[in-house]
Amino acid sequence: QVQLQESGPGLVKPSGTLSLNCAVAGASISSRNWWSWVRQPPGEGLEWIGEIYHTGSTNYNPSLESRVTISIDKSKNYFSLKLTSVTAADTAVYYCAREAGGGWDIFDYWGQGALVTVSS
Amino acid sequence: SSELTQDPAVSVALGQTVRITCQGDSLRSYYASWYQQKPGQAPVLVFYSETNRPSGIPDRFSASSSGNTASLTITGAQAEDEADYYCNSRDSSGDHPIYVFGPGTKVSVL
Numbered sequence: 001q002v003q004l005q006e007s008g009p010g011l012v013k014p015s016g017t018l019s020l021n022c023a024v025a026g027a028s029i030s031s032r033n034w035w036s037w038v039r040q041p042p043g044e045g046l047e048w049i050g051e052i053y054h055t056g057s058t059n060y061n062p063s064l065e066s067r068v069t070i071s072i073d074k075s076k077n078y079f080s081l082k083l084t085s086v087t088a089a090d091t092a093v094y095y096c097a098r099e100a101g102g103g104w105d106i107f108d109y110w111g112q113g114a115l116v117t118v119s120s
Numbered sequence: 121s122s123e124l125t126q127d128p129a130v131s132v133a134l135g136q137t138v139r140i141t142c143q144g145d146s147l148r149s150y151y152a153s154w155y156q157q158k159p160g161q162a163p164v165l166v167f168y169s170e171t172n173r174p175s176g177i178p179d180r181f182s183a184s185s186s187g188n189t190a191s192l193t194i195t196g197a198q199a200e201d202e203a204d205y206y207c208n209s210r211d212s213s214g215d216h217p218i219y220v221f222g223p224g225t226k227v228s229v230l
Contacts, residue, residue: 036219038163038221045204045206045222045223045224046155046157046206046208046221046224047221048208048218048219048220048221051219059216059217059218060218061218062215062218095162095163104168104169105150105151105153105209105210105219106153106165106168106208107153107155107163107165107208108165108174110162110164111162112162113162
């Protein structure tokens with residue numbers, strides 16, 4: 001069973017950098033899957049942030065691209081999210097998710113989510 | 121990039137049928153996938169590519185699409201189906217492929 005677990009600070013100061021890790025268990029992060037980050041502000045809908053492949057290839061949401069970096073650590077089987085210059089609008093539950101692969105553009109496994117609050 | 125639109129909310133009587141729709145240009149090129157989200161929980165994939173229901177999802181969930189519109193139908197809605205439902209698809213209209221989510225439809229089972 002594939003399991004994903006987000007971790008990182010739950011509170012970030014405005015203008016600071018949000019950093020989260022997603023630990024993957026039950027699957028290799030070097031498999032033929034893309035790995036994504038999705039966020040959800042309180043009471044709002046889902047927003048896709050970006051994705052990474054084990055080769056290091058990435059795609060980002062154009063609305064966040066200038067502030068986002070997603071990286072991967074194959075030795076530790078996790079991937080990471082960094083979001084710079086954060087504001088209160090970046091307060092959200094951040095989910096990591098696995099894309100199913102095999103040509104299917106779907107998220108088949110999700111982490112439980114991590115709430116990150118941007119506040120001084 | 122293109123957007124996906126959904127009705128904000130729908131209600132259905134217990135045991136009746138409800139259809140949730142999703143519209144967007146990306147759906148002319150890519151299949152929609154559908155996610156159910158209950159309060160405080162992560163989204164769960166309930167249907168994808170018109171014919172695929174993940175293991176463990178009841179067969180009262182089905183989907184279809186035509187042109188730029190995708191639909192998720194719950195036939196014989198149960199109380200546990202009350203949730204937010206999000207459609208999602210790939211979008212390659214920009215410089216590189218991305219994903220887009222619809223704004224979500226809140227389904228209330230009366």
